[in-house]
Amino acid sequence: MSAIRAEAVSKSFGDVAALRGLSLSVDAGELFGLLGPNGAGKTTTIRILTGQLVPDAGEVSVLGVDPVTEPVEVRCRIGVLPEQASPPSFLTPREYFDFVGTVRDLDDDVVAERVDGWTDRLAFAEQLDTLNTDLSRGQQQKVMITATFLHEPAVVFIDEPLVNLDPIVQERVKRFLAAYVEAGNAIFLSTHHIEVAEALCTHVGVVREGRLVAEREPAALAPDESLLDLFLAEVEGSA
Amino acid sequence: MASVTGDGSAAGRSVTGTVVRAMAREEWRLHSALFGGRRFAAFPGFIALAGAGAVWLLVWSGTTPATIVGWLHLLVLAFGLYTGSAALVGRDAIRNLLGDVTLVVFSARTLPVSERRLLAAFLVKDVAYYAGLFLVPLAVAYAPAAAAAGTLARLPLLWLTLVLTFVVGLVLTFAAIAARSRGTSGTVVLVAGAVLVGLAWAAGVDPLSFLPAGLYRDPGSLAPYAGLVLTAGLAVVALAAFDPTYESPSRTADAQLGRWRRRLRYDPNGLLAKSLLDVGRSSGGFGKVVFSGGVLFAVTAALVGLAGTITGTTPSTGLSFGAVLGLSSFTTYNWLTQFDDLEAYLAYPLSTAAVFEAKFRAFLVLGLPTVLAFYLLAVVVWGATVPVTLAGAVLLVGLSVYLFGLTVALAGLDPNEFLFDTVRFAAFTLGAAVPLVPVLVVAFVLAPTTGWLVGLSAAGVALGAVGVGLFRWSVPRWAARYRAG
Numbered sequence: 001m002s003a004i005r006a007e008a009v010s011k012s013f014g015d016v017a018a019l020r021g022l023s024l025s026v027d028a029g030e031l032f033g034l035l036g037p038n039g040a041g042k043t044t045t046i047r048i049l050t051g052q053l054v055p056d057a058g059e060v061s062v063l064g065v066d067p068v069t070e071p072v073e074v075r076c077r078i079g080v081l082p083e084q085a086s087p088p089s090f091l092t093p094r095e096y097f098d099f100v101g102t103v104r105d106l107d108d109d110v111v112a113e114r115v116d117g118w119t120d121r122l123a124f125a126e127q128l129d130t131l132n133t134d135l136s137r138g139q140q141q142k143v144m145i146t147a148t149f150l151h152e153p154a155v156v157f158i159d160e161p162l163v164n165l166d167p168i169v170q171e172r173v174k175r176f177l178a179a180y181v182e183a184g185n186a187i188f189l190s191t192h193h194i195e196v197a198e199a200l201c202t203h204v205g206v207v208r209e210g211r212l213v214a215e216r217e218p219a220a221l222a223p224d225e226s227l228l229d230l231f232l233a234e235v236e237g238s239a
Numbered sequence: 240m241a242s243v244t245g246d247g248s249a250a251g252r253s254v255t256g257t258v259v260r261a262m263a264r265e266e267w268r269l270h271s272a273l274f275g276g277r278r279f280a281a282f283p284g285f286i287a288l289a290g291a292g293a294v295w296l297l298v299w300s301g302t303t304p305a306t307i308v309g310w311l312h313l314l315v316l317a318f319g320l321y322t323g324s325a326a327l328v329g330r331d332a333i334r335n336l337l338g339d340v341t342l343v344v345f346s347a348r349t350l351p352v353s354e355r356r357l358l359a360a361f362l363v364k365d366v367a368y369y370a371g372l373f374l375v376p377l378a379v380a381y382a383p384a385a386a387a388a389g390t391l392a393r394l395p396l397l398w399l400t401l402v403l404t405f406v407v408g409l410v411l412t413f414a415a416i417a418a419r420s421r422g423t424s425g426t427v428v429l430v431a432g433a434v435l436v437g438l439a440w441a442a443g444v445d446p447l448s449f450l451p452a453g454l455y456r457d458p459g460s461l462a463p464y465a466g467l468v469l470t471a472g473l474a475v476v477a478l479a480a481f482d483p484t485y486e487s488p489s490r491t492a493d494a495q496l497g498r499w500r501r502r503l504r505y506d507p508n509g510l511l512a513k514s515l516l517d518v519g520r521s522s523g524g525f526g527k528v529v530f531s532g533g534v535l536f537a538v539t540a541a542l543v544g545l546a547g548t549i550t551g552t553t554p555s556t557g558l559s560f561g562a563v564l565g566l567s568s569f570t571t572y573n574w575l576t577q578f579d580d581l582e583a584y585l586a587y588p589l590s591t592a593a594v595f596e597a598k599f600r601a602f603l604v605l606g607l608p609t610v611l612a613f614y615l616l617a618v619v620v621w622g623a624t625v626p627v628t629l630a631g632a633v634l635l636v637g638l639s640v641y642l643f644g645l646t647v648a649l650a651g652l653d654p655n656e657f658l659f660d661t662v663r664f665a666a667f668t669l670g671a672a673v674p675l676v677p678v679l680v681v682a683f684v685l686a687p688t689t690g691w692l693v694g695l696s697a698a699g700v701a702l703g704a705v706g707v708g709l710f711r712w713s714v715p716r717w718a719a720r721y722r723a724g
Contacts, residue, residue: 053722071722075587082586090517090519092491095516102497103508103589129494131491131520
């Protein structure tokens with residue numbers, strides 16, 4: 001059974017068609033990267049798969065649960081890191097993790113132990129009691145990554161995970177993500193950074209005008225092929 | 240090449256013109272994005288109509304034109320004070336509503352235009368924009384009363400003094416922000432202002448005589464001209480003093496969320512504690528909720544005094560304060576929804592209904608005790624019998640819950656949209672007036688008999704039930720609407 005499945009999904013906002021029959025499937029142990037130009041439908045796809053939006057047509061399931069009919073149940077089981085998301089302005093990171101632990105029904109000890117691990121990995125222990133609104137964008141992103149993985153979900157949706165992070169932390173996050181999928185979890189990654197997708201993803205899809213137009217395994221690319229060429233051919237070649 | 244960083248050259252002036260035009264366009268699009276272009280375009284018409292209705296009511300009830308003009312100027316002064324703070328301080332609030340918004344006024348880092356020129360352009364834009372959009376309809380609303388009083392020819396002068404009053408409010412706020420950018424706390428600025436006004440009064444000088452309203456009363460009076468010179472001077476000093484590089488120091492806090500959640504008892508997901516912490520830790524803290532209640536308290540006190548003079552009978556303290564203070568539901572709910580956005584919660588296993596429920600409980604915890612405290616203060620100051628006090632309290636709670644339910648039904652989690660959305664604002668005004676006007680008529684005109692008190696208490700209970708009903712009915716509809724995108 002696929003960890004994430006979308007079948008002929010369509011969604012319009014007024015006259016603008018964001019998705020036009022998009023289909024995809026991601027298995028456990030896969031790090032799926034969704035590439036596409038601006039406005040291609042990447043964020044809409046994530047919002048539908050995580051139960052935030054209802055599609056106009058098509059079927060979706062995440063870990064065997066339908067996000068359309070059971071959005072809260074889906075979000076119990078998954079982690080979501082939206083694009084450019086920032087933690088609640090007037091809470092401190094420590095309070096925010098307490099909040100996330102409460103919402104996700106985690107024991108205080110478990111939260112404390114996992115937060116310790118993440119503050120070590122991403123180096124932000126000194127900011128735990130600073131109001132989130134006063135943190136830099138990079139520090140806020142560290143807080144958001146921690147909150148996303150706090151309950152160690154089997155499926156995670158991430159929109160641009162490395163944005164605003166310094167190169168050292170980027171490297172640590174990349175290594176963590178690779179290990180996370182190796183442990184049998186699934187990650188759905190939306191990014192504009194083709195080199196990130198190439199280095200991290202086990203499976204990549206290119207979306208254009210609301211449709212999945214190409215799928216590849218980066219590891220299976222021929223020596224004279226690159227994801228960038230594939231992307232440009234699919235996006236620019238048809239423009 | 241001519242400098243564009245504030246040299247006063249022809250090129251510099253043309254850049255200022257370009258910036259002002261860009262800001263005006265931006266202001267229009269900001270409002271259009273929030274409320275829809277047509278609804279926003281209809282707003283001046285609505286102001287003119289609603290204003291004319293209010294003026295007609297006041298004239299009909301015997302209020303003198305001079306009093307109406309005085310109130311109009313006070314209203315515009317408050318609006319000027321608010322506009323300055325909302326635009327320059329409320330950046331977070333705008334971001335919460337529209338996402339990551341970059342306004343032209345904050346673009347000095349990316350454009351070769353100095354911060355001070357941008358700020359000056361911003362103030363000019365605000366004055367021009369609101370002088371047309373709000374103050375023209377407000378002056379037009381007064382036209383029937385002016386015609387009746389034979390002062391129609393002075394209507395342009397009224398508009399001019401309203402514009403100048405708006406400028407005074409805007410400059411005062413901007414001066415306070417400039418002082419803050421130099422490290423002076425808002426409280427110190429507020430206290431210094433109050434002391435200055437107090438000293439003037441003690442010295443036998445009426446500070447209000449320096450406001451532009453005096454020009455409408457008597458164009459030959461010198462004090463308002465002196466006030467305008469002072470305002471211009473303050474604007475220049477504030478522009479010079481404003482430090483655009485100022486960043487407030489990082490704030491830390493003890494972990495209080497869990498403590499608050501346990502203390503509040505019924506807060507299964509922490510959303511109630513979070514909503515309260517958001518209000519308490521944002522600019523102004525819980526003081527802004529108290530301030531909003533205080534403004535309504537002062538307005539009610541003035542209305543009670545006015546009604547007493549017009550009708551010749553002493554209005555019922557309990558019933559009039561009980562009715563008007565209920566209006567603070569809107570502002571309290573506005574504060575409770577100002578600092579977050581629903582989308583942020585949809586990353587967690589939380590339903591939209593859970594977010595609404597938490598806002599309702601936060602309203603009960605924060606809003607009701609605040610208005611009840613002001614209500615008790617009114618009862619202590621102006622006196623009321625025990626039955627009237629009890630009936631007024633029931634009415635206050637019922638009306639508060641009703642107006643909360645009405646606000647949620649019409650605006651969901653974005654009550655600030657009321658400000659410029661003609662259709663919803665009109666619906667809210669009508670929905671609020673239906674119970675409020677009859678209650679105020681009874682409170683201001685009729686002696687409260689036992690029968691009336693029982694009836695009004697029952698009305699209070701019924702209104703509360705309607706409010707809860709509206710809330711329960713609208714939440715699933717809003718949830719479906721948000722998920723439809």
